[in-house]
Amino acid sequence: MKLIRREFLNKLGIGSLIALFAGQLYMWIRSLFPNVSYGKLRRVKIGNPQDIPEGMTFRNDLKVYIFRERNTFHAISGVCTHLGCTVNHVNLSRPKTVRIGDRDIEVRSEFHCPCHGSKFYGEGTNYTGPAPRPLDWIELEIAPEDGKLVVDLDRKTTKNFKLTV
Ligand code: FES
The missing domain is CATH 1.20.5 (Single alpha-helices involved in coiled-coils or other helix-helix interfaces)
Structure with a gap:
């Protein structure tokens, strides 16, 4: 036992x-x-262009800022180019003129990163803080099958790409 x-x-x-x-x-x-998940990012229909509000709309699920000025749209990534925090869009109390490259540009808004203080002009150019480069611009298109506005996060585009519908 x-x-x-x-x-x-x-x-x-x-x-x-x-x-x-x-x-x-x-x-x-x-x-x-x-x-x-490092899988392929999505191509997302965000709605009928006429239903997108005038001005700025933030899509938190995509971390993308969509801008509409009448029939013209553009999209800027809300992902900070330093370590990937989500930047905040800030309207300036009054416009200011800044030199970007060889041009003077009037900016009315900026993006501020809450993590380490990087700041970007409204068109995405980084001007202070540790962010090494501008925010990405995201290409927009109209879906041929139903006319919806499409954001494809895999398709970065040149700064100042605008889609007129
Ligand atoms: S993640 Fe934006 S400044 Fe560091």
């Missing part, structure tokens, strides 16, 4: 060690794969 009990306790101990080791191994392997 004593022998059976000892044998049982030995097997229980070994089983526990194996279970502990397997658990640790699983946790270690799991830590190699972060809980972030």
Whole structure:
């Protein structure tokens, strides 16, 4: 009887060690794969162009700012080019003229990053803080099948791309 009990306790101990080791191994392997999806970003229909409000609309699900001026649209990514925080759109109390490249441009709004203080002019150019480059402009198109406005986050475009419908 004593022998059976000892044998049982030995097997229980070994089983526990194996279970502990397997658990640790699983946790270690799991830590190699972060809980972030790096899959292909989506191409999203955001609605009929005439239903998009005039001015600025932020799509939090896409982290994209959509701008409408009558029949003309453009989109700027809300993802900070430093470490990816979402930038806030800030209307300036009065317009200011800034030199961007070799041109003087009047800006009425900016983007401010709440994480490390980067700031971007309203057309996306970074001018202070650690962000290494401007915000991305996202290409817009009209879906041929139903006329809806489409944002494709995989398609960055040149600054000042505008879609007129
Ligand atoms: S993530 Fe925007 S400044 Fe760092």
